[in-house]
Amino acid sequence: xxxxxxxxxxxxxxxxxxxxxxxxxxxxxxxxxxxxxxxxxxxxxxxxxxxxxxxxxxxxxxxxxxxxxxxxxxxxxxxxxxxxxxxxxxxxxxxxxxxxxxxxxxxxxxx
Amino acid sequence: xxxxxxxxxxxxxxxxxxxxxxxxxxxxxxxxxxxxxxxxxxxxxxxxxxxxxxxxxxxxxxxxxxxxxxxxxxxxxxxxxxxxxxxxxxxxxxxxxxxxxxxxxxxxxxxxxxxxx
Numbered sequence: 001x002x003x004x005x006x007x008x009x010x011x012x013x014x015x016x017x018x019x020x021x022x023x024x025x026x027x028x029x030x031x032x033x034x035x036x037x038x039x040x041x042x043x044x045x046x047x048x049x050x051x052x053x054x055x056x057x058x059x060x061x062x063x064x065x066x067x068x069x070x071x072x073x074x075x076x077x078x079x080x081x082x083x084x085x086x087x088x089x090x091x092x093x094x095x096x097x098x099x100x101x102x103x104x105x106x107x108x109x110x111x
Numbered sequence: 112x113x114x115x116x117x118x119x120x121x122x123x124x125x126x127x128x129x130x131x132x133x134x135x136x137x138x139x140x141x142x143x144x145x146x147x148x149x150x151x152x153x154x155x156x157x158x159x160x161x162x163x164x165x166x167x168x169x170x171x172x173x174x175x176x177x178x179x180x181x182x183x184x185x186x187x188x189x190x191x192x193x194x195x196x197x198x199x200x201x202x203x204x205x206x207x208x209x210x211x212x213x214x215x216x217x218x219x220x221x222x223x224x225x226x227x228x
Contacts (some may be wrong), residue, residue, distance in 0.1 A: 106167065
């Protein structure tokens, strides 16, 4: 069974304080690893897809990396508007198309 | 321009009732999905449809039935609602179901908060 574990569950940072969120996964044939951002009362918003170990993608203050066992979402000099729940998900190569999500990291950036 | 839309946004109903949630996407995507997000914010896949074919069906009670009148719509029908069905239901869509190749990101709707009393 595919599993995704995210840590920490919650993270409180000061504005400008860089940090990383972790996503560990076990999957039978990884087709893709996805990062989403979810704001309260809204649907998940797509951020990145990573396909193979060693791949990196960046968007503004966010950078996602991937190894064979985990992915990191690095947040550089965060701003209060980066506060949200960040979700990691995997898509397996076994034939199922639905994403298997982790429970998310609730990030709070204090001004 | 809303890419994936759902109606209603809120749905409050009594136990035992039958209800439907509608979903529409204007992205021209081939595959649509339904997810359930429980009170602990954990998102779990329920169904996906590609070209009117049910692709996956996780361990969801048969009281739940997805219906796709066309490629742009995937509605969720729920019969005999139970207290445990209370959750936020999200519809999503993606470009294609690519076997053995790169996967494609899924775009989510705003969610429907279902409360069963």
